[in-house]
Amino acid sequence: xxxxxKTSLLTLDARTKKRNAAETRFRAYGIAAIGAGLAMLIxxxxxxxxxxxxxxxxxxxxxxxxxxxxxxxxxGTRDLEKIKKVSTFGYAPLLKKAMEExxxxxxxxxxxxxxxxxxxxxxSAAAQLRNYVLANTDMxxxxxxxxxxxxxxxxxxxxxxxxxxxxxxDKSINAAQLDMVDALLAAEVIEKRFNLSFxxxxxxxxxxxxxxxxxxxxxxxxxxxxxxxxxxxxxxVAASIYLEEFAPKNWITDIIEVNISNLAAVPSIVFGILGLxxxxxxxxLPQSAPLxxxxxxxxxxxxxxxxxxxxxxxxxxxxxxDAALGVGASKMQSVFHHVxxxxxxxxxxxxxxxxxxxxxxxAPLLLIGMIGFIAxxxxxxxxxxxxxxxxAMPAQIxxxxxxxxxxxxxxxxxxxxILLVFLITMNTIAVILRRRFERRW
Amino acid sequence: xxxxxxxxxxxxxxxLGVVIGRARAVSxxxxxxxxxHSLPKYYGIxxxxxxxxxxxxxxxxxxxxxPLEQVSTQPRMFVVLxxxxxxxxxxxxxxxxxxxARNAVERVVLGxxxxxxxxxxxxxxxxxxxxxxxxxxxxxxxxxxxxxxxLKWAPNFRGDSELSILPLLWGTIYISLVALLVSVPIGLFxxxxxxxxxxxxxxxxxxxxxxxLAGIPxxxxxxxxxxxxxxxxLRTFGSGGLLGVDWMTGATAVLTAGLVMGxxxxxxxxxxxxxxxxxxxxxxxxxxxxxxxxxxxxIRQVVIPAALPGIVGAILLAASRAIGETMIVVLGAGALAxxxxxxxEAMTTITTRIVSQxxxxxxxxxxxxxxxxxxxxxxxxxxxxxxxxxxxxxxxxREQYE
Numbered sequence: 001x002x003x004x005x006k007t008s009l010l011t012l013d014a015r016t017k018k019r020n021a022a023e024t025r026f027r028a029y030g031i032a033a034i035g036a037g038l039a040m041l042i043x044x045x046x047x048x049x050x051x052x053x054x055x056x057x058x059x060x061x062x063x064x065x066x067x068x069x070x071x072x073x074x075x076g077t078r079d080l081e082k083i084k085k086v087s088t089f090g091y092a093p094l095l096k097k098a099m100e101e102x103x104x105x106x107x108x109x110x111x112x113x114x115x116x117x118x119x120x121x122x123x124s125a126a127a128q129l130r131n132y133v134l135a136n137t138d139m140x141x142x143x144x145x146x147x148x149x150x151x152x153x154x155x156x157x158x159x160x161x162x163x164x165x166x167x168x169x170d171k172s173i174n175a176a177q178l179d180m181v182d183a184l185l186a187a188e189v190i191e192k193r194f195n196l197s198f199x200x201x202x203x204x205x206x207x208x209x210x211x212x213x214x215x216x217x218x219x220x221x222x223x224x225x226x227x228x229x230x231x232x233x234x235x236x237v238a239a240s241i242y243l244e245e246f247a248p249k250n251w252i253t254d255i256i257e258v259n260i261s262n263l264a265a266v267p268s269i270v271f272g273i274l275g276l277x278x279x280x281x282x283x284x285l286p287q288s289a290p291l292x293x294x295x296x297x298x299x300x301x302x303x304x305x306x307x308x309x310x311x312x313x314x315x316x317x318x319x320x321x322d323a324a325l326g327v328g329a330s331k332m333q334s335v336f337h338h339v340x341x342x343x344x345x346x347x348x349x350x351x352x353x354x355x356x357x358x359x360x361x362x363a364p365l366l367l368i369g370m371i372g373f374i375a376x377x378x379x380x381x382x383x384x385x386x387x388x389x390x391x392a393m394p395a396q397i398x399x400x401x402x403x404x405x406x407x408x409x410x411x412x413x414x415x416x417x418i419l420l421v422f423l424i425t426m427n428t429i430a431v432i433l434r435r436r437f438e439r440r441w
Numbered sequence: 442x443x444x445x446x447x448x449x450x451x452x453x454x455x456x457l458g459v460v461i462g463r464a465r466a467v468s469x470x471x472x473x474x475x476x477x478h479s480l481p482k483y484y485g486i487x488x489x490x491x492x493x494x495x496x497x498x499x500x501x502x503x504x505x506x507x508p509l510e511q512v513s514t515q516p517r518m519f520v521v522l523x524x525x526x527x528x529x530x531x532x533x534x535x536x537x538x539x540x541x542a543r544n545a546v547e548r549v550v551l552g553x554x555x556x557x558x559x560x561x562x563x564x565x566x567x568x569x570x571x572x573x574x575x576x577x578x579x580x581x582x583x584x585x586x587x588x589x590x591x592l593k594w595a596p597n598f599r600g601d602s603e604l605s606i607l608p609l610l611w612g613t614i615y616i617s618l619v620a621l622l623v624s625v626p627i628g629l630f631x632x633x634x635x636x637x638x639x640x641x642x643x644x645x646x647x648x649x650x651x652x653x654l655a656g657i658p659x660x661x662x663x664x665x666x667x668x669x670x671x672x673x674x675l676r677t678f679g680s681g682g683l684l685g686v687d688w689m690t691g692a693t694a695v696l697t698a699g700l701v702m703g704x705x706x707x708x709x710x711x712x713x714x715x716x717x718x719x720x721x722x723x724x725x726x727x728x729x730x731x732x733x734x735x736x737x738x739x740i741r742q743v744v745i746p747a748a749l750p751g752i753v754g755a756i757l758l759a760a761s762r763a764i765g766e767t768m769i770v771v772l773g774a775g776a777l778a779x780x781x782x783x784x785x786e787a788m789t790t791i792t793t794r795i796v797s798q799x800x801x802x803x804x805x806x807x808x809x810x811x812x813x814x815x816x817x818x819x820x821x822x823x824x825x826x827x828x829x830x831x832x833x834x835x836x837x838x839r840e841q842y843e
Contacts, residue, residue, distance in 0.1 A: 019735055026737035030634025033627045037651045037711070040704045044654075047669050048661065238557035246551060247558070258832075260561045265758065265828045266821065267765025269792050270568060273817040276799065277571035299564050306561070332547040360658025363767035363792070367799050394660040401664050401772060409668055416661050427656065 048416050054159050055414025058195030058210060059150035061121055061184070065098040066143045067133060078137050088126040091133075092118065095125055098146075103180075106187040110180050120177060120184075122149035124204070124211045150190060152209040152407035154181055158192050161406065198414060202378060203396060209407035212400070214415050216378050220290050220370065220390035221359060223379075227294025227386070228301055228358050233351050235298075236305030237340075243306075244313040245335050264303035271300045272364030280368060288369035288389035296368060297358040304354040305347075312346025313339060317441045345437035352430040356423050362394040370395050393419045444504060447518060448497070451525055455493035458529045462488030465536050479543035487542040490549050491532040496525040568821065575814035583808040588815060594778035594789075596798065596809045604812045606819060608778040612788035616699045616774060617763035619784060623703025625756055628710025635711070636718045637740055648712070655708040659768040666701040666773030667692065674700075678785055689785040693775035696784040702769050706759045713758065717751035717835070718744060722842055751838040757831035761824040767792040791816050 012020070069076060071093060073083055096114040103110065103117065110117065125148040133140065149155075153173040156162035158181075167173055184190040201213025239260075247253040275296035279285045285292050316339045324334035365371075370391050379385035391399070393415065400412040463485030470476040477484070500521050536542075580588070583604060591605030631651065635644050671692030680687035721744050729739040745752070775787025776797070798813040805811075 023735045033630030242554035242558040362660045
C-alpha cells in the first residue's frame with residue numbers, strides 16, 4: 001500500500017485478500033448452518049427409524065399346550081359357568097407343563113424350575129389360553145398349538161436390547177433363562193416376526209410391554225380428527241368468508257383480525273387449560289373423551305384454517321366477483337357460486353395441514369385427561385368412540401416414554417413411526433392438491 | 442326424547458320445510474316461476490331456516506338453563522316440536538310471489554358468517570375468563586405476594602405449599618435462551634445463505650427439507666431429548682464420560698431441553714428471516730455492490746441492518762414459541778425448581794408445572810391445583826405480549842419498504 005505503483009492488477013493486495021477470505025468464510029457459515037439443520041433432520045429420522053422399527057417385530061413362542069381336563073373342568077360337565085371360575089392363575093400350570101414338554105421334546109437340558117421356564121412367556125399368555133378355552137370348550141382334553149408372545153426381556157434379547165451384561169441386576173431374567181432362549185431359538189420354537197397387534201392392539205399394563213399396541217389410541221385420534229374436521233372446516237371457512245368478502249373496515253373487524261393472528265401463536269397448553277375449565281368443569285362433558293379433545297383441537301386449529309382460507313380467497317381475482325355481479329348475481333351468490341369453488345383447493349390444503357398439526361398435538365390432551373393407559377378398550381360403537389375415555393396417538397407415545405421399562409421406549413419410537421406415516425401422508429396429499437389444482441391468475 | 446333425537450327431528454322437520462316451501466312457492470306462482478321475486482329454492486331455504494334456527498336456539502337455551510334442566514324431557518319435546526311446526530305453518534303462509542326470500546336467506550347466512558367470525562373473539566374471551574376466574578380463586582387461597590415475589594416452589598398436597606412463579610420463570614427463560622442461542626445463528630445464517638447465495642435448485646431442495654423440522658410433532662422432539670440427546674450429553678459430561686468430568690448427574694437438563702428446542706426452532710427462525718431478507722429492496726443491494734462492496738459486506742452492512750427490525754420480530758416470535766413449548770420440557774428438562782446458572786442441571790418451567798399440577802390426583806379446589814391457572818394466565822399474557830410486540834415490529838418494518 002505504501003507504494004501503489006508496485007502492485008499489479010493480477011496480484012491481490014493484503015486487504016483484498018482479507019476481504020475475499022471474509023467473503024469465503026461468510027459463505028461457509030451459511031453452508032454450515034444449512035448443513036447443521038439438515039444434519040439434525042437426518043439424525044432425528046435415523047434415530048426414529050433405527051429405534052422404532054423394532055417395535056413392528058415381536059418374539060413369539062409356539063407351544064403345544066395340553067388342555068388338561070383335571071385342571072380346567074374337574075367334573076367333566078363342560079359347563080361354561082364352571083369353567084369360567086378357573087382364573088388365569090389356574091392356567092399357569094398348563095403353560096409350565098407345555099414348556100417342560102417342549103424342552104424334553106427338543107432334548108434341551110436346563111436346571112431351571114418350571115416356573116422360571118414359563119417366565120419366558122408374556123404375562124398375557126395365561127389370559128390368551130383362558131380366552132381360547134372359554135370360546136372352545138369342546139377342545140378341553142386335547143392338545144392345541146398356541147403362539148404366545150414372549151416376555152419383553154426375551155424379546156429384548158433377540159433385538160440386542162437385553163444382553164448378558166445388562167441383566168446382572170435384573171430380577172426378571174437370568175443367564176440360564178437366556179441359555180434356554182438360545183436353545184429354543186435353535187429349535188425354532190422361539191421366533192421373531194412381524195407383529196400386527198402393535199398397530200391394531202390396545203395399550204397394556206406396565207408389566208406387559210410386549211402386548212402394548214397403538215390401535216385404540218389411533219381410534220381416539222381418528223374420532224378427534226372427525227370432530228375437528230366437522231367443526232373447524234365449516235366455521236373456519238365461514239369466518240374467513242365474512243372477514244375477506246363482507247366485513248366492513250372498522251375497529252371491530254380490526255380486533256377480530258389481530259385476535260386471530262394472536263390466537264395462532266397462543267401456546268397449545270393454554271387451549272388445554274381452556275378445555276379443562278370450560279368443557280369439563282363448566283359444561284360437564286365427559287373427561288378424557290375424544291369429543292372434548294376434538295373441541296379443544298378445533299379451537300386450536302381454527303386460526304390456522306382461517307389464515308390459509310383467507311389467503312386462498314384473496315388469491316381469487318376480483319374480476320371473477322365483478323363478472324358475477326355484472327350478470328346479476330347477488331354478493332352472496334357471487335361468493336358461494338364462484339369465489340368459494342375457485343378457492344376450494346387452497347382451503348382443503350390449509351385444512352389438511354391444520355389437521356396434521358392437530359394430530360401431532362399432545363400438551364392440551366394431557367390436561368383434559370386423554371392420557372395413555374386409558375386406551376385399553378376399543379370403543380364398541382360410534383357414540384362410545386366419541387364419548388368413552390380414550391387416548392390419542394401422541395398422548396400414548398408420551399405415556400410409554402414415561403414408563404420405567406426400556407421395552408416401552410422401543411414402542412414409543414415405533415408409535416412415532418406410525419404417527420409420522422400419517423403426517424407424511426396428509427402433507428403429501430396437501431402438496432399434491434396444491435400442485436394439481438392451484439391456479440395462477 | 443333425548444336432546445340428540447330431538448335435534449335430529451328438528452333437522453328432519455326443517456328439511457321437510459325446504460321441500461314443502463319450494464313446492465308452495467311454485468304453486469302460488471301458478472307454476473310460472475318468473476312471477477316469483479326469488480328462485481323457488483330460496484323460498485324452501487327460507488322455510489327451513491325459520492324452522493331450524495329458533496327451535497335449535499330454544500333447545501340450547503333449555504339445555505343450559507339450570508332450572509329448566511330439572512324438568513323432564515317430555516314437555517321439552519312438546520314445546521320445541523310445537524314451536525317448530527308452528528313456525529313452519531306461519532312461514533308457509535307468508536310465502537307469496539312478492540316475498541323477498543333471497544334477501545331474507547342471505548341476511549341469515551350473513552348472520553351465520555358473523556357468528557363464525559366472532560367465535561375467534563369468543564375463544565379469547567373464554568381463555569381469559571376461565572383462567573381469570575380460577576386465578577381469582579387461587580389468590581383467595583394463596584397470597585399473591587408469595588406467587589409473584591416468593592423465591593421458592595414447593596407444592597405440598599397436604600397444604601401449606603410455597604408456590605412462587607419466579608423459579609419457574611427463571612427455568613423457562615434460561616431454557617428459551619439456550620434454544621435461541623442454538624436456533625438464531627443457525628436459522629439466520631441458513632436464511633442468509635438461502636436468500637442471498639443459493640441458486641434456485643439448492644433453495645428448492647433445502648428449504649422444504651428444513652421446514653420438515655417444523656412439521657414434526659413436539660412429542661417426537663421430547664422423546665428425542667429424553668432418550669437420545671440427554672443420554673448423549675450424560676455420556677459426555679457425566680461421571681466416567683468422554684470428557685472425564687463429573688458435571689452432569691441426570692439426562693434431563695437445561696441443555697438437553699434447550700438444544701432440542703433449538704433444533705425445533707431452526708426452520709421457524711429461518712423461514713421468517715428468509716421472508717424478511719427477501720423483502721429488502723434489490724436497489725439497496727445493487728447500490729452497495731456498485732460501490733465495490735463484496736457480497737458478504739453488502740449483507741452485513743446493508744441488508745441485515747435494513748432487515749434488523751424484522752429479524753428482531755422473528756426472534757421474538759421464536760422466543761414466544763420457546764416459552765410456550767410444553768412436551769420438550771416436560772420430557773427433557775426435569776422437575777427441579779431452582780435458581781441456577783448451570784446448564785447441565787435439571788430445571789423446570791411454567792408449562793411443565795401446569796401439566797404436573799393439573800394431571801395429578803389433587804383436589805380441584807386446592808391451591809396446588811389452582812396455581813396452574815395462575816401460571817397459565819401468566820404464560821398467556823407473556824406470550825401474547827411478545828407476539829403483539831413482534832407482530833407490530835414486523836408490520837411497521839414491512840410498511841417501511843412498501
